[in-house]
Amino acid sequence: MIELVSESRCIECNICVNICPTNVFDRVPDAPPTIARQSDCQTCYMCELYCPVDALYVAPESDMKTSVNEAELIQIGLLGSYRENVGWGHKRTSTAKADETFQILKQMK
Amino acid sequence: MIKTLTTDLELDLEADVLVIGGGPSGTWAAWSAASSGSRVILVDKGYCGTTGCAAASGNGVWYVPPDPEARETAKASRESLGGFLADRNWMDRVLNQTYVSVNQLAEWGYPFPTDDEGKPYRRSLQGPEYMRLMRRQIQRAGVKILDNSPALELLVDDDGAVAGATGVNRQTGEKWIVRSPATIIATGGCAFLSKALGCNVLTGDGYLMAAEAGAEMSGMEFSNAYGISPAFSSVTKTLFYNWATFTYEDGTVIPGASSHRRSVIAETLLQQPVYAIIDKAAESMRPSMRLAQPNFFLPFDRAGIDPFTQRFPVTLRLEGTVRGTGGIRIVDESCASSVRGLYAAGDAATRELICGGFTGGGSHNAAWAISSGYWSGKSAAEYTHSLGEHKTQRQVKRVGEVVLHSGSDRTLATDEIIQAVQAEVFPYEKNYFRTEQGLTESLGRLNHLWQELRSSQVTSEKELPRAREAAAMLATARWMYSSAIERKETRGMHKHLDYPEQDANQQHYLISGGLDQVWVKSQPLHGTEKSQSKIGAAV
Ligand SMILES: Cc1cc2nc3c(=O)[nH]c(=O)nc-3n(C[C@H](O)[C@H](O)[C@H](O)COP(=O)(O)OP(=O)(O)OC[C@H]3O[C@@H](n4cnc5c(N)ncnc54)[C@H](O)[C@@H]3O)c2cc1C
Ligand code: SF4
Ligand code: SF4
Numbered sequence: 001m002i003e004l005v006s007e008s009r010c011i012e013c014n015i016c017v018n019i020c021p022t023n024v025f026d027r028v029p030d031a032p033p034t035i036a037r038q039s040d041c042q043t044c045y046m047c048e049l050y051c052p053v054d055a056l057y058v059a060p061e062s063d064m065k066t067s068v069n070e071a072e073l074i075q076i077g078l079l080g081s082y083r084e085n086v087g088w089g090h091k092r093t094s095t096a097k098a099d100e101t102f103q104i105l106k107q108m109k
Numbered sequence: 110m111i112k113t114l115t116t117d118l119e120l121d122l123e124a125d126v127l128v129i130g131g132g133p134s135g136t137w138a139a140w141s142a143a144s145s146g147s148r149v150i151l152v153d154k155g156y157c158g159t160t161g162c163a164a165a166s167g168n169g170v171w172y173v174p175p176d177p178e179a180r181e182t183a184k185a186s187r188e189s190l191g192g193f194l195a196d197r198n199w200m201d202r203v204l205n206q207t208y209v210s211v212n213q214l215a216e217w218g219y220p221f222p223t224d225d226e227g228k229p230y231r232r233s234l235q236g237p238e239y240m241r242l243m244r245r246q247i248q249r250a251g252v253k254i255l256d257n258s259p260a261l262e263l264l265v266d267d268d269g270a271v272a273g274a275t276g277v278n279r280q281t282g283e284k285w286i287v288r289s290p291a292t293i294i295a296t297g298g299c300a301f302l303s304k305a306l307g308c309n310v311l312t313g314d315g316y317l318m319a320a321e322a323g324a325e326m327s328g329m330e331f332s333n334a335y336g337i338s339p340a341f342s343s344v345t346k347t348l349f350y351n352w353a354t355f356t357y358e359d360g361t362v363i364p365g366a367s368s369h370r371r372s373v374i375a376e377t378l379l380q381q382p383v384y385a386i387i388d389k390a391a392e393s394m395r396p397s398m399r400l401a402q403p404n405f406f407l408p409f410d411r412a413g414i415d416p417f418t419q420r421f422p423v424t425l426r427l428e429g430t431v432r433g434t435g436g437i438r439i440v441d442e443s444c445a446s447s448v449r450g451l452y453a454a455g456d457a458a459t460r461e462l463i464c465g466g467f468t469g470g471g472s473h474n475a476a477w478a479i480s481s482g483y484w485s486g487k488s489a490a491e492y493t494h495s496l497g498e499h500k501t502q503r504q505v506k507r508v509g510e511v512v513l514h515s516g517s518d519r520t521l522a523t524d525e526i527i528q529a530v531q532a533e534v535f536p537y538e539k540n541y542f543r544t545e546q547g548l549t550e551s552l553g554r555l556n557h558l559w560q561e562l563r564s565s566q567v568t569s570e571k572e573l574p575r576a577r578e579a580a581a582m583l584a585t586a587r588w589m590y591s592s593a594i595e596r597k598e599t600r601g602m603h604k605h606l607d608y609p610e611q612d613a614n615q616q617h618y619l620i621s622g623g624l625d626q627v628w629v630k631s632q633p634l635h636g637t638e639k640s641q642s643k644i645g646a647a648v
Contacts, residue, residue, distance in 0.1 A: 021155035021165075021310050023257065023279055042309035043343035044165040045407060049237050060408035062304045062343035078411060085403040086237060094238055097220040100397035101169065101233035107394060108351060 001041040002058050003068045005032050006079070009055035016047040016056060038065065045082050052089070054080025120278075120285035124150040124253075125493040126486065127273055127289040129260045129315060131157030132164065133475065134455025135295030136243035137210065137482025138489070142293075143250040147490040150287050151252050152276060154259040154296075154574075155310050158244035159237070161297055162431055162456075163475065165307025166346065167236035167402065171476035172211050173204055180204055187473070191434075191465020192600035193616055194328075196635060199462040202442070203473075206480035214239075217246055233401065234475065236307075258285060259314070259574045262509020263292065263322045263451070271322050271450035272505045279574055288505060290496050291450050291489035294319055294437060295482065298430035298456035299585045301534050302527060302578075305336055305345040305426040306404075312578040313430070313585035315457040319437050320584065321508050324446040325622040327459040327632075328435035329585075330592035330603045331466040333540045335371060335425035336432065340382070342408035345426050349398060349405055352390035356420060358382055372604065375425055375537040384420040427535050430585070433602065434460040434468050435592070438620055441638040443488030444481050450492070452485040454478070461618060462637070466601015511580040511624065512567060521565035523572060526579045529558055534586050543593055544606045552590045558583055563625065588621045588629075595619055595629045 002024055005016075010032035017025040017033050021044060026036035032055070035041075043062035048054075057073055059066045073079045080089075087095035126142040128135045131153035143149040153160060173183045184200045211231050215221050219242055224230040248254065260276040264286070273288040296315030300308035316326060336345030350368035357363060358381065366373040366383070377383050390398060395417055399406055409416045430436060437446050437453035439462065444452050455478040464473040507513075512521060533551045534540050562583060567576045596619060598612035599605050621629045 017280075018256065019156040019159045021160035021307070023155070040309070042165075042304055042307065044159075044307050045404065046159040046165060046237065050159065060339075060411040061341045063341070081410065082403065082407055085399075085406075086235065088237070094220050094235075095400065095403065096235040096238045097222050098400045099222045099230075099233050099235060101401040102222075102224045102230045103397040104348070104394065104401055105232075107391070 001038055001043055001062060001065060002035055002047065002056065003066060004057035004070060004073070005035060006055040006070055007032055009053045011053055013052065015050050015052065019050045020047050048080070048082050049086065049088055054083060119283045122150060122285070122287045124148050124287055124289040125291070126489045127152070127287045127292045128295055128486070129274060129292065129318075130161070130295035130297060130455070130457065131244075131254065132161030132295065132297055132455060132478065133168075133240070133243065134457070134478040134482035135293070136240070136247050137479050138293045138295055138454050138486035139247045139252045140243075140250050141483045141486030142490040143247065143252045145487060145490045147493060149252045150255065150289070151247065152255040152258045152260055152274070152285070152287065154257070154279075154314070156256045157254050158240050160310050161240070162307040162311065163234075163478070164236045164240040166404065168234045168239070168475035169348075169472040170207065170211060170232050170234060170479070171204065171472040172207055172232045175205070175208060187464055187467070190601070191467045192611060194461050194465030194601065194618065194634065196462050203463050203476050203480045206483055207476040210479045210483055214242070217242060232472065255285060260318065261573060261577055262507050262513060263318045264288065264505040265322055265508045266503040266505055269323065269449070271448055272503060274318070275507060277570070277574065282571065290493040291452065293452045293454055293485045293489055294446075294457045295454045295485075296457045298433065298436065299582060300429045300431045301427055301531055301582050303427045303429070303535065304343045305338070305428045305431070306343050308428060308431055311431055311456070313581040314577060315453070316437060316588070317511065317577070317581035317584050318509065319446060319448070319451060319453065320622055320624060321510060322448050322451060324448045324451060325438040325620050326435060326588050327438035327618050327620050328461040328466065328592075329430070329588040329621050330596045330619060331435045331461070331601050332430045332433040332589045333602055334428040334432035334468070335375065335537070335541060336428045337368060337371065337374070337385075337423055338426050339408050339412075340422035340424040341412065344404060344408050345428060346402055346405045348402070349387055349390070350385060353385040353387050354389065355423075356384045356386070358384065360420070371425060372541065374423070375541050378425065379537060382422050385423045386418070386420045387416045388418070390417060425537065427540070429534070431456055432468055432474065434464055434466060435589070436460065439637055442484070444485035445488065452489050454481040454485040466603060511584070512562060512565075512573070512576045514566070517564045517566060519565040521562065521567050521576055523567070523576050523579050526558055526562060526583060530555070530579070530582050530586050534589070542604055542606050545594070548590050548594045552587065552594065555583060555587050555590065559587065559625070584624065587627050591627045591629050592619045592621050595631075
């Protein structure tokens with residue numbers, strides 16, 4: 001579930017509020033959005049992809065809350081890692097072009 | 110029960126075609142309707158581009174070049190798995206249309222890879238990329254999109270033809286109405302809020318709305334798809350479990366368990382935890398796997414697990430009709446439902462026509478979403494056009510009733526109803542391994558819940574979207590189990606322990622419907638008509 005909106009990184013664009021499929025966030029005037037309905041989070045990671053500054057972190061546990069530490073996440077390179085993997089963001093190219101499903105299907109029995 | 114429309118609605122719009130749902134099928138529908146010159150409005154519960162299961166997950170596509178031999182193999186490969194309920198004519202249509210449409214995606218700029226022979230490879234679509242592109246394309250085609258705007262009920266005219274829908278913006282609370290002579294339900298399937306990847310927006314809303322307008326379902330017994338995921342995670346991507354070894358906690362291999370034989374996994378999970386390790390994937394293949402499905406590795410990387418060398422607990426999450434094949438019954442090649450003015454596309458519609466009683470893997474669902482989306486959009490636009498002047502002179506009324514008005518002051522316990530429905534549809538011993546007794550008892554409890562739901566009301570308008578989801582899931586569960594009881598055999602994904610064999614006398618479709626009185630009846634195969642006559646007759 002979504003666990004972090006980084007206060008230091010967030011630029012208050014409210015994109016996450018707009019794009020979250022299950023309406024988890026609420027906008028707050030002059031502040032980062034709040035995680036208002038955490039239990040509705042479907043752990044789809046879409047907000048991370050759309051956040052322009054890698055301010056969000058979705059923990060892999062989908063049925064329970066976990067605690068996360070922002071500094072640690074940055075240190076081990078997890079903040080924004082999915083966005084990097086799919087090649088979204090400034091000066092990156094989509095990795096869809098590198099999709100190697102054909103290699104895998106060749107190995108299918 | 111039907112209330113005449115009073116216009117206390119803030120946003121009052123008109124369109125030639127209304128599309129409800131903005132996944133692949135809805136966006137293809139909107140695009141084909143708009144590119145034939147119609148005014149199109151698309152509404153989505155979430156944000157068109159990120160919501161629905163394709164956006165979050167990505168799709169392999171049933172994309173087969175028009176080589177007769179390859180096409181023949183593609184058709185033949187699924188017939189027996191699907192229990193011989195598919196229709197070769199529909200398979201041909203879908204193969205043709207998918208080929209054309211996926212090539213269109215390449216023209217629009219989808220960054221397809223090239224294979225090791227340097228040829229374009231078009232059988233796999235990465236979800237976020239695909240759906241971002243679809244949003245941009247429909248906006249270019251002039252489609253007006255209402256995001257965060259779940260539809261709550263359909264409108265009908267004096268003749269009972271569907272004439273649009275109403276709903277609410279879940280962030281502003283603003284109510285909306287769209288009047289349109291043709292409406293397409295593209296709301297996806299129903300996964301009962303199981304948290305399977307991208308599926309929590311899929312609660313069967315479209316089925317409920319359609320049924321209130323009088324539409325029928327087909328194949329609701331084929332609704333018990335379960336996806337493998339790490340036990341802690343939402344990521345129900347199953348392809349790579351093809352290279353997994355499944356073990357008990359002590360590391361001993363579970364005999365017979367594989368991604369194809371999930372029933373062994375389900376049986377074991379009833380007793381004890383099941384572990385997996387993707388150790389059969391050759392070292393050389395592993396980087397390709399990361400490039401093919403980046404989101405498969407997300408939960409592992411974040412939980413600090415190397416799935417190729419470390420065992421991890423797995424579970425089976427219900428994907429219901431999402432990777433099942435049941436849905437709104439299609440009556441002809443235009444993807445019309447049995448109610449005038451109402452069309453269905455994608456997972457909201459039955460997919461028995463192309464894969465019988467079994468899907469999951471093989472990429473039929475994505476191909477169906479593209480093709481049925483395209484056809485429904487085109488035919489809905491033609492239908493509206495054929496109505497001419499007449500279309501704007503109609504009186505419309507709302508046709509939704511469940512939880513919308515009951516005349517009682519009992520408070521609806523929405524969350525409790527949802528949990529009670531989940532308790533009937535999640536457990537493998539009820540839904541995966543079906544028995545006469547189990548189904549009958551479950552249905553009894555579901556019917557009882559329905560009565561409770563019908564005699565209660567929400568206390569505030571804010572709760573309406575969730576209450577309608579609860580009602581839709583409950584209605585879906587009742588069509589599912591009523592149909593499952595009727596199919597006294599094992600066919601496709603429907604596993605009936607009391608009737609473990611496939612019975613040649615039951616090679617038919619099961620049509621279902623009804624709200625307070627649920628009914629099921631059988632219908633011979635080849636039950637759809639060619640569309641020419643229908644569109645022709647309406648002109
Ligand atoms: C993990 C996973 C992997 C999959 N992989 C494959 C694959 O490899 N190959 C394949 O062929 N298929 C695959 N599928 C299935 C495939 O993704 C679906 O068949 C396809 O996305 C269906 O498209 P759709 O547009 O009909 O529905 P969806 O993509 O589910 O979209 C439905 C839309 O309707 C909206 N909606 C719902 N209710 C309302 C309402 N009341 N008002 C307004 N909008 C509403 C939702 O927000 C959503 O945007 C997979 C599914 C899952 C879950
Ligand atoms: S998308 Fe990112 S930057 Fe924008 S409001 Fe959300 S967290 Fe902040
Ligand atoms: S992971 Fe998905 S559901 Fe959860 S907050 Fe992000 S976008 Fe919303």
